[in-house]
Amino acid sequence: MCAVAASEVSLDPTVQSFVGEPRKMLIGGQWVAAESGKTFEIYNPATAEVIGHAQSADASDVDKAVKAARKAFDEGPWTRMSPSERQKIVWRIGELIDENTEKLAQLESLDNGKPISVARAADVPMSADMFRYMAGWATKLDGKSISPSVVYAPGAEWHAYSRREPVGVCAQIIPWNFPLLMEAWKLAPALATGNCVVMKLAEETPLSGLFLAELMQQAGLPDGVVNMLTGFGETAGAPLAAHPGADKVAFTGSTEVGKLIVNASQNDLKRVSLELGGKSPNIILNDCDVEKAIAGAANAIFFNGGQCCTAGSRLFVQEGVYDEIVEGLANYARGIKLGPGLDPETQMGPLVSQTQLERVTGYLESGKAQGARAASGGGRHGDTGYFVDPTVLVDVQDNMKVYQEEIFGPVVAATKFKDFDDDLIRRANDTVYGLASGIWTQDISKAHKLAARIRAGTVWVNTYNIFDPSLPFGGYKQSGWGREMGEKVLDHYLEHKTVCVGL
Ligand code: NAI
Ligand code: MG
Numbered sequence: 001m002c003a004v005a006a007s008e009v010s011l012d013p014t015v016q017s018f019v020g021e022p023r024k025m026l027i028g029g030q031w032v033a034a035e036s037g038k039t040f041e042i043y044n045p046a047t048a049e050v051i052g053h054a055q056s057a058d059a060s061d062v063d064k065a066v067k068a069a070r071k072a073f074d075e076g077p078w079t080r081m082s083p084s085e086r087q088k089i090v091w092r093i094g095e096l097i098d099e100n101t102e103k104l105a106q107l108e109s110l111d112n113g114k115p116i117s118v119a120r121a122a123d124v125p126m127s128a129d130m131f132r133y134m135a136g137w138a139t140k141l142d143g144k145s146i147s148p149s150v151v152y153a154p155g156a157e158w159h160a161y162s163r164r165e166p167v168g169v170c171a172q173i174i175p176w177n178f179p180l181l182m183e184a185w186k187l188a189p190a191l192a193t194g195n196c197v198v199m200k201l202a203e204e205t206p207l208s209g210l211f212l213a214e215l216m217q218q219a220g221l222p223d224g225v226v227n228m229l230t231g232f233g234e235t236a237g238a239p240l241a242a243h244p245g246a247d248k249v250a251f252t253g254s255t256e257v258g259k260l261i262v263n264a265s266q267n268d269l270k271r272v273s274l275e276l277g278g279k280s281p282n283i284i285l286n287d288c289d290v291e292k293a294i295a296g297a298a299n300a301i302f303f304n305g306g307q308c309c310t311a312g313s314r315l316f317v318q319e320g321v322y323d324e325i326v327e328g329l330a331n332y333a334r335g336i337k338l339g340p341g342l343d344p345e346t347q348m349g350p351l352v353s354q355t356q357l358e359r360v361t362g363y364l365e366s367g368k369a370q371g372a373r374a375a376s377g378g379g380r381h382g383d384t385g386y387f388v389d390p391t392v393l394v395d396v397q398d399n400m401k402v403y404q405e406e407i408f409g410p411v412v413a414a415t416k417f418k419d420f421d422d423d424l425i426r427r428a429n430d431t432v433y434g435l436a437s438g439i440w441t442q443d444i445s446k447a448h449k450l451a452a453r454i455r456a457g458t459v460w461v462n463t464y465n466i467f468d469p470s471l472p473f474g475g476y477k478q479s480g481w482g483r484e485m486g487e488k489v490l491d492h493y494l495e496h497k498t499v500c501v502g503l
Contacts, residue, residue: 004340004342005340005343007339007343007345008340008342008343009106009116009342009343009344011106011110011342012102012103012106014103015103015106015107015110018103018107018207018210018211019042019051019052019107019110019207020052021052022039022052022053022054022055023052023053023054023055023206023207023210023230024055024210025054025055025057025061025065025210025227025228025229025230026210026213026217026226026227026228027061027064027065027068027227027229028064028065028067028068028071028072028223028224028227029068029217029222029223029224030223032055032061033055034055034056034057034058034061034231035058035060035061035064036056036058036060038055038056038058039053039054039055039056040053040054040056040203040230040231040232041053042054042111042206042207043204043353044110044111044113044340044385045112045113045341045349045350045351045352045353045385045386046113046339046340046341046342046349046350046384046385046386046387047340047384047385048354048384048385048386051110052207054203054206054210054230055229055230055231056230056231056232056235056236057200057229057230057231057235057236058231058235058236058239059235059239061229061231061236062198062200062229062236062239062240062243063239063243063245065198065227065229065240066169066171066198066227066240066243066245066246067245068223068224068227069169069196069197069198069224069225069227069245069246070168070169070196070245071224072196072222072223072224072225073166073168073169073195073196077222078194078196078221078222078225079166079194079196081194083138083139083141084138084139086138086191086192086194087135087136087138087139087192088135089191089219089220089221090131090132090134090135090138090188090191090192091131091132091135092219092220093131093188093191093212093215093216093219093221094127094128094129094130094131094132094135095128095132095219096215096218096219097124097127097128097131097180097184097212097215098124098125098128100211100215101120101124101125102120103211104119104123104124104127104180104208104211104212105119105120105123105124106119106342107207107208107211108123108124108179108180108205108207108208109341109342109349110207110341110342111179111204111205111206111207111208112176112177112178112179112204112205112341112349112352113305113340113341113349113350113351113352113385113386114304114305114341114349115341115343115346115347115348115349116341116342116343116344116346117344117346118304119341123178123180123181124180126181126184126467127180127181127183127184128184129469130181130184130185130188130469130485131184131187131188133188133469133470134188134189134191134192134469135188135192136192137189137192137193137487137490138192138193138194141164141193141490141494142164143161143162143163143164143496143497144161144162145159145160145161146160146161146162146498147160148160148500156502156503157502157503158500158501158502158503159500159501159503160498160499160500160501161498161499162496162497162498162499163496163497163499164193164490164494164495164496164497165194165494165495165497166193166194166195166493166494166495167193167195167247167248167271167492167493167494167495168195168196168246168247168248169195169196169197169198169245169246169247169248170190170195170196170197170198170246170247170248170249170250170493171197171198171199171200171240171241171243171246171248171249171250171270172186172187172190172197172198172199172200172249172250172251173199173200173233173237173240173241173249173250173251173252173253173261174186174199174200174201174202174209174251174252174253175202175252175253176202176203176204176205176352176353177304177307177308177309177352177408178304179201179202179205179207179208179209180208180209180212182252183199183201183208183209183212185252185484185485186199186250186252186484187199187212187216187226188469189484189485189489189490189492189493190250190493191221191225191226192490192493193490193493193494195248195493196224196225196226197225197226197227198227198229198240198246199226199227199228199229200229200230200231200236200237200240201228201229201230203230203231203232203233204352204353205352206230209228209230210228210230212228213226213228233257237257238260238264241260241261241264241265242264242265242267244267244268246270247270247271248270248271248272248273248492248493249261249264249265249270249271249272249273250272250273250274250492251272251273251274251275252274252275252276252309253276254276254277254406255276255277255406255432255433255478255479258274258276258478258480261274262274271492272481273480273481273482273484273492274480274481274482275309275473275474275475275479275480275482275484276309276433276435276475276478276479276480277309277406277408277433277435277478277479278309278310278311278313278406278433278434278435278436278475278479279313279314279403279404279405279406279431279432279433280300280310280311280312280313280314280433280435280436280437280438280456281312281314281315281316281427281428281429281431281437281438281454281456282296282297282300282301282312282314282315282316282437282438282439282440282464283316283424283428283437283438283439283440283450284297284315284316284317284318284321284325284439284440284441285318285321285420285439285440285441285443285446286318286319286320286321287441287442287443287446288321288440288441288442288462289440289442289462290321290324290325290328291328292440292462293321293325293440294325294328294329294332295332296438296440296462296463296464297312297315297325297329297412297438297440297464298329298332298333298336298390299464299465300312300315300412300438300464300465301313301315301390301410301411301412302333302336302348302390302410303465305348305349305350305351305388305409305410306360306407306408306409306410306411306412307351307352307356307408307409308465309435309436309479310435310436310458310464310465311408312412312436312437312438312464313406313407313411313412313413314403314412314413314415314428314431315329315412315413315414315415316415316416316417316424316427316428317414317415317416317417318416318417318418318419318420319416319417319418322414322416325414326375326392326394326414327375329375329376329392329412329414330375330376330392331376333376333377333389333390333391333392333410334376334377334390336348336390338350338381338387338389338390340385348390348410349387350385350386350387351386351387351388351409352386353386354386356386356408356409357380357386357388359407359408359409360388360407360408360409360410360411361379361380361388363401363402363405363407363409363411364378364379364388364391364402364411366400366401366402367393367396367400367401367402367411367413370397370400370401370402371395371397371400372393372394372395372396372397372400372402372413373393373394373395374391374392374393374394375392375393375394375414376389376390376391376392377389377390377391377392377410377411378391379391388409388410388411389410390410391410391411391412392412392414393411393412393413393414394414396413396414396415398415398427398430400413403415404431406433415427420446420450425450425453425454428454429453429454429455431477432477432478433475433477433478433479434455434456434457434475434476434477434478434479435456435457435458435474435475435476435479435480436456436457436458436459436460437454437456437458437459437460438459438460438461438463438464439451439459439460439461439462440462441461441462447461447462455476455477456475456476456479457472457473457474457475457476457479457480457483458471458473467485468485469485469486470485470486471485471486472484472485472486472487472488472489473485473486474488
């Protein structure tokens with residue numbers, strides 16, 4: 001039984017039993033244990049207590065899952081369904097997510113630590129919406145009719161066209177910061193385009209994905225089309241990324257592991273898409289709407305406890321508003337209500353794990369040692385669970401680790417600049433990453449000039465952390481390869497075939 005405090009929402013009975021019983025994995029339509037018999041513990045990050053167990057897949061389970069996906073791909077019925085039939089199933093998955101909002105939100109909050117209010121309002125509905133958006137594409141994957149000239153065969157005629165066909169078996173490896181949403185981002189486009197999938201969930205957060213797999217069965221997804229594995233990166237993720245039976249690997253996580261994925265794909269030249277880390281610049285100009293900029297800068301770094309690849313973790317503030325912004329942001333940070341995710345009043349939950357707690361507090365120590373000062377927060381919050389106080393670091397220099405490396409916690413490094421000039425743009429771009437960026441100004445000319453010169457996949461103007469299935473998302477430089485969402489993502493999951501007919 002998973003105990004919750006009086007201030008927390010009482011758990012749905014389905015959620016209680018789902019968490020309380022050891023979870024199995026879905027392979028070829030069957031719920032199975034790991035062949036090794038090994039399981040691992042699932043923690044509540046608000047208390048550090050063990051709340052459940054999941055299977056620890058290794059290479060032999062991965063092999064079974066890839067074979068099941070291969071069989072489903074090669075033999076149908078999924079791959080022989082009409083686009084409209086596929087569309088209905090993908091749409092139905094979205095509907096079932098909506099119908100199970102409270103259960104999914106509770107699972108997500110319990111597993112990841114995020115505020116239930118956020119899971120209900122954002123993670124769950126956005127995931128449902130992703131399936132519905134992608135469902136629409138299933139019936140619109142048309143090729144082109146092409147008119148070749150063929151200069152070396154004058155007078156001859158051809159009819160040529162292109163077809164868009166699924167890549168095949170897709171290995172998908174996802175992280176723990178938005179478990180359900182990452183499942184949706186990866187699964188929805190893969191399914192809408194007719195692929196089969198082996199997904200490995202993050203070891204920190206296996207629950208919502210296993211529940212989603214049940215919903216997918218209910219939606220009528222044939223056996224083997226989605227195989228859902230739980231396990232660790234080295235023992236389950238690595239053999240999946242390297243498996244010769246997978247045609248593609250899609251990964252979201254650290255840049256470090258992204259590079260390992262690229263290496264693992266070398267033997268058989270799998271298609272690879274990567275959504276990796278970030279150290280995104282958020283730039284506030286003197287002419288901004290100060291109140292909105294403060295709230296926006298806070299949302300940019302403190303949303304999801306800063307465990308966002310897009311986190312606006314380098315804050316550049318022009319000197320005319322610097323003091324006001326930093327003070328406002330520090331006040332905002334002090335006002336954020338920390339607590340267990342399942343408490344409806346909670347605004348920021350714990351970090352996901354002991355490892356992340358140590359990582360983030362380690363960065364805070366290193367920042368202080370290098371001369372940065374905390375205008376708010378600065379360390380662990382309380383002594384139970386994995387909480388860190390929302391922190392605004394000032395007196396930050398560009399060469400500090402806290403300024404250069406992805407912290408993945410509620411820690412922003414604020415720096416001052418004098419003019420809106422080339423040097424500001426150089427500093428904003430002076431990072432190995434290029435995922436996101438923000439600018440706060442009332443001057444549309446400056447906004448567009450900056451938007452064009454930032455080397456990042458997304459630029460938010462007078463807003464931050466806005467996502468939609470229609471908006472392509474991904475990184476420049478070491479933030480990744482390719483784009484998720486929007487029409488753009490379809491290219492990752494489709495091959496283009498040229499058919500040329502001599503007439
Ligand atoms: P990670 O990159 O190690 O884990 C992400 C996923 O990759 C998990 O499913 C994990 O099991 C899997 N994985 C790990 N090693 C693998 C391997 N050798 N082969 C295949 N799969 C493997 O990230 P982790 O350790 O959870 O967090 C470390 C840091 O990574 C964070 O502090 C943050 O900076 C960054 N990160 C970035 C994310 C993003 O959204 N871009 C998400 C999670 C972490
Ligand atoms: Mg790792």
